[in-house]
Amino acid sequence: MSSAGPDFSALLARRTQRMQRSAIREILKVTEDPQIISFAGGLPNPSTFPVADVAESAAKVLREAGPTALQYSTTEGYRPLREFIARRYWEKRQLRVDPDEILITNGSQQGLDLLGKVLLDAGDQVLLERPAYLGAIQAFSAYEPQFTSVTLQDDGPDLAELEAALDQRKPKIFYAVPNFQNPSGLSYSAAKREAVGRLCAARSVVLVEDDPYAELRFRGEHLPTLKHHCPQGVLLGSFSKIVAPGLRMGWICAPRQLMDLMVTAKQGVDLHSNYFSQRVVHQHLVDHDLDAHIAMVRGLYGRQRDAMVAAIKRHFPASVKSSEPDGGMFLWVQLPEGVSVAALFKAAIARKVAFVPGAAFYVDVADDRHLRLNFSNSDEARIDEGMRRLGEAIRELQAG
Amino acid sequence: MSSAGPDFSALLARRTQRMQRSAIREILKVTEDPQIISFAGGLPNPSTFPVADVAESAAKVLREAGPTALQYSTTEGYRPLREFIARRYWEKRQLRVDPDEILITNGSQQGLDLLGKVLLDAGDQVLLERPAYLGAIQAFSAYEPQFTSVTLQDDGPDLAELEAALDQRKPKIFYAVPNFQNPSGLSYSAAKREAVGRLCAARSVVLVEDDPYAELRFRGEHLPTLKHHCPQGVLLGSFSKIVAPGLRMGWICAPRQLMDLMVTAKQGVDLHSNYFSQRVVHQHLVDHDLDAHIAMVRGLYGRQRDAMVAAIKRHFPASVKSSEPDGGMFLWVQLPEGVSVAALFKAAIARKVAFVPGAAFYVDVADDRHLRLNFSNSDEARIDEGMRRLGEAIRELQAG
Numbered sequence: 077m078s079s080a081g082p083d084f085s086a087l088l089a090r091r092t093q094r095m096q097r098s099a100i101r102e103i104l105k106v107t108e109d110p111q112i113i114s115f116a117g118g119l120p121n122p123s124t125f126p127v128a129d130v131a132e133s134a135a136k137v138l139r140e141a142g143p144t145a146l147q148y149s150t151t152e153g154y155r156p157l158r159e160f161i162a163r164r165y166w167e168k169r170q171l172r173v174d175p176d177e178i179l180i181t182n183g184s185q186q187g188l189d190l191l192g193k194v195l196l197d198a199g200d201q202v203l204l205e206r207p208a209y210l211g212a213i214q215a216f217s218a219y220e221p222q223f224t225s226v227t228l229q230d231d232g233p234d235l236a237e238l239e240a241a242l243d244q245r246k247p248k249i250f251y252a253v254p255n256f257q258n259p260s261g262l263s264y265s266a267a268k269r270e271a272v273g274r275l276c277a278a279r280s281v282v283l284v285e286d287d288p289y290a291e292l293r294f295r296g297e298h299l300p301t302l303k304h305h306c307p308q309g310v311l312l313g314s315f316s317k318i319v320a321p322g323l324r325m326g327w328i329c330a331p332r333q334l335m336d337l338m339v340t341a342k343q344g345v346d347l348h349s350n351y352f353s354q355r356v357v358h359q360h361l362v363d364h365d366l367d368a369h370i371a372m373v374r375g376l377y378g379r380q381r382d383a384m385v386a387a388i389k390r391h392f393p394a395s396v397k398s399s400e401p402d403g404g405m406f407l408w409v410q411l412p413e414g415v416s417v418a419a420l421f422k423a424a425i426a427r428k429v430a431f432v433p434g435a436a437f438y439v440d441v442a443d444d445r446h447l448r449l450n451f452s453n454s455d456e457a458r459i460d461e462g463m464r465r466l467g468e469a470i471r472e473l474q475a476g
Numbered sequence: 477m478s479s480a481g482p483d484f485s486a487l488l489a490r491r492t493q494r495m496q497r498s499a500i501r502e503i504l505k506v507t508e509d510p511q512i513i514s515f516a517g518g519l520p521n522p523s524t525f526p527v528a529d530v531a532e533s534a535a536k537v538l539r540e541a542g543p544t545a546l547q548y549s550t551t552e553g554y555r556p557l558r559e560f561i562a563r564r565y566w567e568k569r570q571l572r573v574d575p576d577e578i579l580i581t582n583g584s585q586q587g588l589d590l591l592g593k594v595l596l597d598a599g600d601q602v603l604l605e606r607p608a609y610l611g612a613i614q615a616f617s618a619y620e621p622q623f624t625s626v627t628l629q630d631d632g633p634d635l636a637e638l639e640a641a642l643d644q645r646k647p648k649i650f651y652a653v654p655n656f657q658n659p660s661g662l663s664y665s666a667a668k669r670e671a672v673g674r675l676c677a678a679r680s681v682v683l684v685e686d687d688p689y690a691e692l693r694f695r696g697e698h699l700p701t702l703k704h705h706c707p708q709g710v711l712l713g714s715f716s717k718i719v720a721p722g723l724r725m726g727w728i729c730a731p732r733q734l735m736d737l738m739v740t741a742k743q744g745v746d747l748h749s750n751y752f753s754q755r756v757v758h759q760h761l762v763d764h765d766l767d768a769h770i771a772m773v774r775g776l777y778g779r780q781r782d783a784m785v786a787a788i789k790r791h792f793p794a795s796v797k798s799s800e801p802d803g804g805m806f807l808w809v810q811l812p813e814g815v816s817v818a819a820l821f822k823a824a825i826a827r828k829v830a831f832v833p834g835a836a837f838y839v840d841v842a843d844d845r846h847l848r849l850n851f852s853n854s855d856e857a858r859i860d861e862g863m864r865r866l867g868e869a870i871r872e873l874q875a876g
Contacts, residue, residue: 081731082708086680087648088737089597089619095740101551122543130546130752131538138531143522146530146720151501182582182746189745193618197489214744218593219489248487280486308482320546322751331481337488340495344614345589346582350750351722352530 090198094217098210099436107430113462115449116430118258118405122453124373125320126364133359137352145355151339151347153180153327154354160361161313161327169290171301173311173329179338180327180349184288184312187328187338188215190345191249191284191310194337196221201247205233207408207437207446209258209286212251221248223439228260230399232268235275242279249282254302256289256404259437259448263402266299273305282334283309288326291318291370293403294378303329310334315357317405318370323353377405383456384449384463391460391467393474405452408434410445415473417444423469429462490598494617498610499836507830513862515849516830518658518805522853524773525720526764533759534752541755549751551739553580553727557758561713561727568691571701573711573729579738580727580749584688584712587728587738588615590745591649591684591710594737596621601647605633607808607837607846609658609686612651621648623839628660630799632668635675642679649682654702656689656804659837659848663802666699673705682734683709688726691718691770693803694778703729710734715757717805718770723753777805783856784849784863791860791867793874805852808834810845815873817844823869829862 100116107114137145152158158175165171181187188211196202196219204212206225213223224245227234232254242250252272254264264272276283285302290313303309314326330338342348384407388398395412411417417433424430434446451459500516507514537545552558558575565571581587588611596602596619604612606625613623624645627634632654642650652672654664664672676683685702690713703709714726730738742748784807788798795812811817817833824830834846851859 081733084595084682084731084733087595087682089593089595089600091597092594092737092740095594095737095744097740098743101743119548122547125543125546127538127542127546131535134534134538135531138527138534142527143525143720146525146527146722147522148519148716148721182750185744186746193489194492194495195484195487195489197491200489211744211747218741218744282484282487316548320543320752321548322546324746324748324750331484333481333484337492337495340497341618343498343501344495344585344611344618345745346586346724347611348724350582350724350753352720353750353753 091218091220094220096214096217098214100210100432103430103432106425112428112430113454113458113465114430115451115454115462116432117453118450119453120317120321120405121376124376126360126369129360129364130320130356133363134356136363137355137359141355145352147351149348149351151343153178153349154351154358157354157358158327160358169298169301171304177332177335178327178329179335179342180325180354182324182326182346182349183316183321184286184314184326184328185211185215187312187326188212189218190328190338190341191282192216192219193341194334195248195282201245203241203245203247203250204439205252205257206441207259207434207443208251208439209253210436212286213439216249225438225440228257228262230262232264233272235268235271238272239275242275242281247281249284250276251284251286252302253286255287256292256401256406258404258406259432259434260408261399261401261404261406262408264299269300269302270305273302273309276309277306284312285309286312288312288314288317289404292374292377292405294374294381295402318366318373319357319360323357324350325353325357377452380451380454380456380459381407383459384451387460387463391463393467393471396470405450407449407451409447409449411447411470412474415470417447419473420447420469423473424466427465427469429465491618491620494620496614496617498614500610500832503830503832506825512828512830513854513858514830515851515854515862516832517853518850519853520717520721520805521776524776526760526769529760529764530720530756533763534756536763537752537755537759545752545755547751549748551743551748553578553749554751554754554758557754558727560758560761569698569701571704577732577735578727578729579735579742580725580754582724582726582746582749583716583721584686584714584726584728585611585615587712587726588612589618590728590738590741591682592616592619593741594734595648595682601645603641603645603647603650604839605652605657606841607659607834607843608651608839609653610836612686613839616649625838625840628657628662630662632664633672635668635671638672639675642675642681647681649684650676651684651686652702653686655687656692656801656806658804658806659832659834660808661799661801661804661806662808664699669700669702670705673702673709676709677706684712685709686712688712688714688717689804692774692777692805694774694781695802718766718773719757719760723757724750725753725757777852780851780854780856780859781807783859784851787860787863791863793867793871796870805850807849807851809847809849811847811870812874815870817847819873820847820869823873824866827865827869829865
């Protein structure tokens with residue numbers, strides 16, 4: 077605790093000991109210096125935001141729906157928006173989802189909090205990927221679970237580890253990000269999707285599939301969701317990466333019993349999501365070509381990803397390994413033995429370059445070999461210059 | 477649980493046993509029949525929503541701030557909006573609040589959830605007014621506390637009861653709605669504000685002052701907040717009643733230590749509140765005359781309140797007691813001994829009139845004598861006709 081003022085320490089809930097500020101948000105403060113080339117954030121590129129289209133949709137909603145668009149509304153969310161989401165799952169992914177099993181949330185982050193709220197008692201087991209998405213670690217931590225992680229290989233989780241963990245730990249949740257995972261950029265192969273889905277479907281566990289990046293695929297075709305193979309699974313989605321994140325508009329698809337409980341939980345949490353924004357997002361989706369918009373975003377991110385992969389090859393020692401993601405916003409780097417990420421972070425900041433040390437994404441082991449690089453929010457010139465400086469710093473550290 | 481589909485009962489958190497759908501939301505479903513004259517909801521009157529002004533502000537924000545208004549943002553909230561709120565507390569209420577101690581939330585309901593999250597372990601004591609705001613009961617219930625309530629008299633809580641409960645129960649929270657309380661419409665006198673503030677200031681308890689209705693005062697002058705008398709108290713506010721609720725825009729003022737923890741909690745819950753709406757609300761407040769707008773709302777609600785008080789005098793038996801609120805949106809009715817609210821509810825629905833039975837607002841005693849009537853969302857003619865039918869139903873029940 078920083079600060080002056082009254083001391084409430086004796087009144088705090090035990091869970092506050094588990095709640096931590098995001099390491100990333102703390103790093104982002106360092107990078108507010110505009111001279112710093114930052115690959116630390118996880119921001120979509122604002123040049124892709126459909127500003128004029130959203131303005132048009134906002135005006136139309138208020139003109140046509142009038143005060144209704146500003147009134148209290150249902151906890152479940154705006155029905156036509158839920159129908160749009162269900163229809164799109166069918167058209168793009170051949171996945172059948174009932175609109176009644178979709179809850180509109182304040183970004184998909186809120187879906188994770190609601191899941192924790194309805195599923196987790198203190199001490200319950202939660203299974204994560206290793207490395208794991210930091211936002212999920214934060215959301216679940218407030219419910220005081222025990223975390224275990226399974227190794228994420230290039231094509232998905234280590235299946236033997238996963239099966240053993242499911243059987244021995246008996247987790248309530250297995251949390252998976254099968255497409256272009258944050259932080260690693262890795263994706264599950266078709267075979268591993270099927271295997272993971274089946275392992276979970278045969279057990280008493282909630283398979284939580286977080287899928288905010290699926291539509292940001294630069295190469296290859298959509299692969300089935302885990303929910304295809306595990307119909308009782310939960311699937312989270314978001315408009316943050318395909319429309320804009322400031323609208324905080326996500327959703328969670330869950331079987332009826334969990335849906336009912338999450339709706340009840342959300343009533344107590346915030347009554348319902350911003351109704352005006354639900355209407356605006358829906359109007360935007362109806363009136364504009366989402367596929368064309370996503371194609372533009374994919375084109376841009378794909379070029380930036382290519383630039384980063386090429387710059388890494390150009391500037392980094394060959395002993396540095398790096399993921400080469402087929403989509404998403406992140407690339408995952410493994411330093412050679414003996415080079416410390418913590419040391420590199422300091423050296424990089426001295427050279428006005430920032431990234432996120434991998435340690436933040438581990439719950440049950442220490443890590444000082446990995447780092448996350450974001451490519452969605454830097455242009456190709458900055459990417460090249462940033463990789464050049466990072467490569468220099470790595471060589472210097474290697475030289476001792 | 478309603479429904480088909482997989483059974484997750486073995487995986488649910490214990491707290492789900494405490495989570496209940498709002499009785500009001502269930503009643504509202506009954507009242508979807510447009511023929512029903514409903515005093516059950518707690519909705520602001522949509523005729524007061526500044527639709528054109530919000531449209532203008534939305535267009536301006538997107539024109540001037542561009543993609544920035546749609547990007548991820550800070551958890552604390554849009555700084556100029558927090559400064560506006562702090563300034564207004566000073567100008568209207570002579571209360572000094574530091575903008576750094578204001579967190580923007582998804583309606584003030586989210587502030588209650590965050591407070592529960594940082595303060596309450598299972599079994600902790602929470603002190604409420606009797607009757608108490610249902611949304612607070614719901615928000616806190618998810619953290620499995622023990623509730624106790626203190627009698628709300630016409631001028632505020634029974635002070636002897638309050639002091640005894642504070643000393644014997646040692647609650648972590650005393651939750652108070654000092655202005656035009658929901659459901660009762662009652663307000664604390666100046667003397668009781670001072671006494672309640674002092675009792676709490678002298679003890680290890682978080683005084684939570686929920687104040688969404690303060691600006692909807694039809695008669696008399698603003699009285700001091702409880703926070704004037706208990707500076708370490710927490711104060712919740714909302715734009716739902718003075719701009720529009722669909723924007724889900726509220727705030728919580730809390731001393732630094734609690735503020736820091738709630739910010740950390742909110743990171744895990746939803747990262748931050750809808751940033752576009754924060755910008756729109758701020759632009760709206762800067763460009764339009766909020767005081768004139770509130771004067772219009774107050775005028776309308778005041779006339780509707782007068783109409784309801786008069787219609788009750790005209791149509792109800794003299795043995796029925798009713799609060800005569802100086803502001804807000806609700807009026808609280810006590811039936812004479814021997815007349816059951818549950819029976820009246822049935823008789824009223826048969827006559828196509830709805831209200832909320834008081835039982836929903838009690839945590840530690842049963843109630844079958846009170847009902848809540850909303851006057852903000854019905855015009856004077858419907859109010860008179862509704863009270864006429866209700867009066868008829870009461871007389872019929874009295875007659876046996």
